[in-house]
Structure formats: C-alpha cells, structure tokens
Amino acid sequence: MGKIIEAEKVGYIYQSKYQKTKALTEVSCSFEQGRVYAITGKSGSGKSTFLSLLAGLDVPTEGNLYIDGKDIREIDRDAYRMNRASVIYQAFHLFPLLTVLENVMFPMQLQHISQKETKTRAQEFLAKVGLPDSLYGKMPNMISGGEQQRVAIARAMASGGQILLADEPTGNLDSQNERVIVELLCKLAHEENYAVIVVTHNEKVAEAADVVYGMLDGALEVVRG
Amino acid sequence: MLQYLSCSLKRRKISNLITIGISVMLVLLLNLYFGSISSYQRQLTDLAQNVPIYCQITNLNGSMGNELFISERILDGLQQSDQVKDLSYMAIMMAGEGDFKDAEYSKYLNLHVVGANRVEAVGELTNDMIHMGSGNVDELLSSDRMECLINENVLKKRGWKVGDKIVLKCYYYDPASELHKIEIHPMGGTIEVTIVGTMEDILGKTNAVATHVILPARTMRNIFEQSGLKFFSDTITFYVKDPLNLNAFKADMKEIGLMETSAEAMDSYSGRALTVRDANFIASATDLKHTIELMQSFFPAVCILVLLIGYVVSYLSGNSRRDEFALLRLQGVKKLKGSMLFLWEQMILVLIGNLIGDAVIALISPSLATMVIVNGVLLAAYVIGAAAAYGRMSRGSVVYLLSTQQ
Numbered sequence: 302m303g304k305i306i307e308a309e310k311v312g313y314i315y316q317s318k319y320q321k322t323k324a325l326t327e328v329s330c331s332f333e334q335g336r337v338y339a340i341t342g343k344s345g346s347g348k349s350t351f352l353s354l355l356a357g358l359d360v361p362t363e364g365n366l367y368i369d370g371k372d373i374r375e376i377d378r379d380a381y382r383m384n385r386a387s388v389i390y391q392a393f394h395l396f397p398l399l400t401v402l403e404n405v406m407f408p409m410q411l412q413h414i415s416q417k418e419t420k421t422r423a424q425e426f427l428a429k430v431g432l433p434d435s436l437y438g439k440m441p442n443m444i445s446g447g448e449q450q451r452v453a454i455a456r457a458m459a460s461g462g463q464i465l466l467a468d469e470p471t472g473n474l475d476s477q478n479e480r481v482i483v484e485l486l487c488k489l490a491h492e493e494n495y496a497v498i499v500v501t502h503n504e505k506v507a508e509a510a511d512v513v514y515g516m517l518d519g520a521l522e523v524v525r526g
Numbered sequence: 527m528l529q530y531l532s533c534s535l536k537r538r539k540i541s542n543l544i545t546i547g548i549s550v551m552l553v554l555l556l557n558l559y560f561g562s563i564s565s566y567q568r569q570l571t572d573l574a575q576n577v578p579i580y581c582q583i584t585n586l587n588g589s590m591g592n593e594l595f596i597s598e599r600i601l602d603g604l605q606q607s608d609q610v611k612d613l614s615y616m617a618i619m620m621a622g623e624g625d626f627k628d629a630e631y632s633k634y635l636n637l638h639v640v641g642a643n644r645v646e647a648v649g650e651l652t653n654d655m656i657h658m659g660s661g662n663v664d665e666l667l668s669s670d671r672m673e674c675l676i677n678e679n680v681l682k683k684r685g686w687k688v689g690d691k692i693v694l695k696c697y698y699y700d701p702a703s704e705l706h707k708i709e710i711h712p713m714g715g716t717i718e719v720t721i722v723g724t725m726e727d728i729l730g731k732t733n734a735v736a737t738h739v740i741l742p743a744r745t746m747r748n749i750f751e752q753s754g755l756k757f758f759s760d761t762i763t764f765y766v767k768d769p770l771n772l773n774a775f776k777a778d779m780k781e782i783g784l785m786e787t788s789a790e791a792m793d794s795y796s797g798r799a800l801t802v803r804d805a806n807f808i809a810s811a812t813d814l815k816h817t818i819e820l821m822q823s824f825f826p827a828v829c830i831l832v833l834l835i836g837y838v839v840s841y842l843s844g845n846s847r848r849d850e851f852a853l854l855r856l857q858g859v860k861k862l863k864g865s866m867l868f869l870w871e872q873m874i875l876v877l878i879g880n881l882i883g884d885a886v887i888a889l890i891s892p893s894l895a896t897m898v899i900v901n902g903v904l905l906a907a908y909v910i911g912a913a914a915a916y917g918r919m920s921r922g923s924v925v926y927l928l929s930t931q932q
C-alpha cells in the first residue's frame with residue numbers, strides 16, 4: 302500500500318516573544334491507508350504538535366512533510382482539511398449551534414454537494430457510527446460524550462477524505478464508550494480503508510493499533526509495527 | 527455557509543437580541559443627536575420668517591417714521607436692492623374736489639390723498655377693511671391706473687358711488703419748508719380718477735391718520751412727474767430678505783445712502799436714516815448658533831463613541847465565538863471566508879436593529895436626511911469595529927484555540 306503521509310526529519314520550534322521551545326526533533330515516519338497508527342507519549346512530548354502538522358494547521362520549521370507526495374508547505378492546507386484529512390478531538394468540537402445531523406452535513410455543504418444528497422449521506426454516516434435517528438435533531442449539548450464523539454467521527458467521514466487524525470479521542474469517555482470508539486476507528490481503517498492516526502495516552506487504544514509510535518521529548522520511535 | 531449563517535441567526539437568540547437592541551438604542555440616540563442639530567438649524571433658517579427683521583426709514587435722530595420727505599433715490603435704491611423684501615411705501619398729498627381757484631383752497635382742500643404700493647403701507651388698514659367693486663386691491667395698488675379707493679364716509683357724504691369718475695385738484699407738501707412750518711402748494715391742473723372700491727374709516731378704529739382717498743403709489747408718482755415735481759415718500763417700511771446675512775444687508779443700505787440714526791442729530795422731516803429692529807433676531811440667532819456649535823463640537827466624540835460601541839460589541843461577539851471560528855478553520859474554511867461570515871452576520875443584525883430604530887423614528891419625527899446620516903455612521907462604525915475585531919480574531923492560532931478548550 303502506498304504512503305499517503307511521509308515525514309522526513311520533521312522538526313518544529315515554538316517561538317514566543319521571550320523564548321524558543323523545540324517541540325519536535327527530526328521526526329521521520331510514514332503513514333498508509335487501511336491501518337491504525339497510535340502515537341503515544343507523555344504530556345508535552347510533542348504528540349499533539351505532530352498531529353497538528355499532519356492536519357495542516359501548521360507547517361514544520363525543519364524537515365519536510367509530504368501529503369500524497371506533495372510538500373505540505375506547497376499545498377492548499379485549508380482544502381486539504383476540507384477534502385482529505387479530518388481531525389477529531391478529546392473535547393469533540395462539534396458546532397454548538399448545529400444539530401447532530403447538521404454537524405455531519407456541514408463538511409458536505411462546504412463541498413457544495415446538493416442539500417438532498419448531503420442529508421441522505423449524513424444520515425448514512427450517522428447510522429454507520431451507530432447513532433439512533435432519534436438523536437439527529439438534537440443539539441450537541443443534549444447528547445452524551447460518547448454520542449458526541451461518534452457524531453465527530455461521522456462528520457470526519459462526511460468530508461470524504463481518507464485520513465482521520467484523532468487527538469485523545471477517548472480521553473473524555475467511559476470505558477464502554479471508549480471501546481465503541483476504538484472499534485469504530487479500527488473499522489474505518491480496516492473496512493473503509495482510512496489511514497487512522499491516533500494520539501493517545503490510553504494503552505487500550507494503543508493495543509488496538511496496527512502500528513505504535515512512541516514520542517519522547519520531540520523524537521519519534523517505533524514501539525510496535 | 528448560508529445554512530450556517532441562517533442557523534446562527536436563528537439560534538443565537540439572546541446575543542443576537544442584545545446586538546439588535548444595542549443597534550436600536552444607538553439609532554435612537556444618534557437620531558436624537560442629529561435630529562436636534564437639524565432641528566436647531568431649521569429653527570435658525572426659519573427664524574427669518576418667525577422673527578422677521580423690520581426696517582423703517584426715519585429721520586436722523588430716529589424720532590419720526592412717517593410724515594417724512596424720503597427722496598426718490600432712496601426709494602429706487604430700496605426697490606432695486608436684492609436685500610429687501612415686502613417693501614411698503616406711502617406718499618401723501620392734499621386734494622379738493624373739482625377745479626377750484628387756488629385762492630379758495632381753504633374751502634375746498636379737504637381730502638387727504640395717499641399713494642400706496644400695498645395695503646400694509648397705509649397705517650393700520652387691512653385687506654378686510656377694503657371692499658372692491660371689481661378687481662383685486664393688490665393688483666390695483668401695484669398698478670399705475672387712474673383709479674382710487676374712497677373712504678366710505680366720504681363716499682356717502684359726497685354722494686359718490688363706485689364707478690364714478692371724480693375730478694381732483696391736488697396740492698403737495700413742500701420739502702423745502704422750514705421745520706414745523708410745512709407748506710402746501712398746488713401741483714397745477716386737475717386729475718380725473720375712477721372710484722373702484724371703498725374702505726372703512728380707519729379713524730376711530732385705529733390711531734392712524736384719516737385717509738380719504740387711496741391711489742396706487744405709481745399713479746401718484748406719475749402725477750408728480752407730470753407736474754415737474756420731485757416725488758417724496760412719506761413712509762417706507764420693509765423687511766430684511768436674508769436675515770442670516772445682515773452684514774451684506776447693512777453694506778447695501780449704506781451704498782443706497784441710508785445712515786444710522788443718532789440721538790444727537792437735530793429734528794428734521796428728511797428721511798435719511800434706517801432703523802433696523804434686529805435685536806430680537808440677533809439674540810435668538812446667536813443663541814441658536816451657539817447651541818448648534820456646541821452640539822456639533824460633540825460630533826467627533828459621538829463618532830468615537832459609536833465606533834467604540836461598534837468595536838466592543840463586535841469584539842465581544844467575536845471573542846465569544848473564537849472556538850466556533852477555530853472549528854470552521856478546522857473544517858477547511860479559509861480565514862477570510864470565516865471572518866466574512868461573522869462580519870455578515872453582525873451586519874445583518876445591525877441592519878435589523880437600524881431598521882427597527884428607523885421605524886420607531888419614522889413614527890415619531892420622520893427625517894430622511896437624518897436617517898441616512900445615522901444609518902451611514904452606525905454601519906460604518908460597526909463595519910470598522912467588526913472588521914478590526916474579526917481580523918484580530920482570525921490571526922489567532924487554531925491549534926491553540928482548540929487545545930485550550932480541551
């Protein structure tokens with residue numbers, strides 16, 4: 302299977318008014334579709350920084366990061382997030398003003414897909430993540446954390462890109478919901494051919510991953526894979 | 527994005543209502559401010575009509591306003607001046623009925639004849655005291671027809687009736703007379719005039735001097751000219767045409783040859799001075815001008831205040847939506863598009879507020895010009911404030927915003 306993301310000696314330095322902090326040092330790795338990757342490490346080790354580079358929210362200060370063979374500095378990173386890669390977070394980050402269904406419809410509306418098709422497909426994605434249709438009209442704050450994370454995954458699927466980046470996706474969930482979300486992520490990779498990259502502290506999530514990277518003081522090493 | 531905008535407008539009820547409410551309040555306050563200024567400006571403009579400046583030609587010490595000798599040069603100058611309006615002038619002479627001998631003048635010379643260019647020129651005569659046989663009194667007095675109005679008591683006493691032609695022998699007052707020794711002299715020949723209307727007797731009703739015959743002023747002037755005599759007006763009054771431009775008026779009057787009154791001047795019958803009753807007007811105009819200047823001096827402060835409110839409201843609104851903006855960015859919405867979405871939303875709310883405010887103002891005191899200014903100032907303030915606030919917000923890091931929420 303081809304590499305869709307490839308990091309080549311990626312480094313990142315946070316530069317504030319008073320100091321410079323090196324968050325990543327010569328990170329080299331690659332990611333393929335159809336597999337679940339876990340990046341583990343202590344808080345402050347640089348996991349989330351790396352994930353935000355993978356999401357195109359920032360660019361490396363050193364080294365190169367290639368998306369589908371193109372340098373991330375040269376691509377339209379907004380379009381990349383709109384069409385190719387989606388991010389889910391521990392805090393779910395659903396649009397508070399949109400209903401469950403509207404949240405899932407939103408990425409497709411950005412892609413100018415017809416309203417009718419958007420609605421049908423959003424309902425399909427919500428069904429895939431196992432959310433009952435009685436919740437479709439609810440506002441995000443009216444449903445549980447597990448349900449919100451499933452909506453976030455459905456929204457990520459709706460963008461149509463096959464890269465799913467997850468930052469501590471089970472951090473706010475109980476064990477039952479944690480298991481459901483991990484199963485969903487694995488299913489996406491193995492059945493829907495997504496490249497799922499999960500930044501986590503959680504050992505159970507790491508155990509379910511196909512490849513596990515460990516991050517220590519900004520440096521990445523293969524733990525299992 | 528339109529769906530998102532529509533959801534946001536519908537579902538952010540409280541904050542949207544607050545934004546609309548602030549806009550309504552600002553529209554009302556700004557209308558009050560600009561409305562007050564334009565009301566004062568209107569009052570100042572209307573002051574000319576509400577507090578007209580009355581002028582009268584007097585003798586040099588200002589003790590007499592009528593029974594004067596006012597030269598043709600002054601009359602012509604005033605008639606040609608574009609600083610003068612509603613000019614009323616009157617001239618007087620004596621007359622007797624028929625072609626009597628000069629030696630018998632004391633027996634026959636008993637008619638006071640007035641030449642007037644308007645009804646108002648004759649003492650306290652008013653239009654409703656005049657009864658025309660046919661035609662219009664204003665048209666008559668502005669003409670040079672050999673027609674006249676007769677005091678109804680005189681008409682009755684002499685057995686005249688409207689339509690009769692009467693022959694009059696006229697005498698004029700000699701301007702060369704010494705003070706307090708007015709002399710009259712025959713003008714030579716007679717005139718024939720047709721009675722076209724009557725007037726009620728002023729004497730008894732007002733303090734004015736008895737007037738028996740009224741001729742059009744131009745007719746009387748022609749009679750003087752035909753007799754080879756200089757025409758003198760007895761009384762001239764008028765109003766300043768543009769009271770807000772008093773300096774130009776005074777310069778024009780000086781050019782005509784009119785002087786300022788001086789209490790130290792000797793008594794005379796020569797009408798050469800101008801009395802301008804402008805004290806009330808000047809006091810009112812000065813008060814209004816000061817008030818307008820004071821109000822206008824607040825204009826920069828008002829603009830800054832509106833800008834600040836527009837900025838603060840937009841900034842607070844934007845600040846409370848930074849996570850929403852970060853989410854939009856996470857979904858691939860570009861910075862400009864995301865900022866514009868919030869800006870449009872803010873503008874729609876402000877417009878709704880403006881429209882509600884305008885509707886309220888339209889019910890109270892509609893003024894299109896003020897509304898346009900208010901809406902313009904308010905929208906500009908909000909656009910600048912909102913653009914600055916959302917521009918600042920869009921510079922924030924998405925990663926930072928999303929991670930702080932976790």
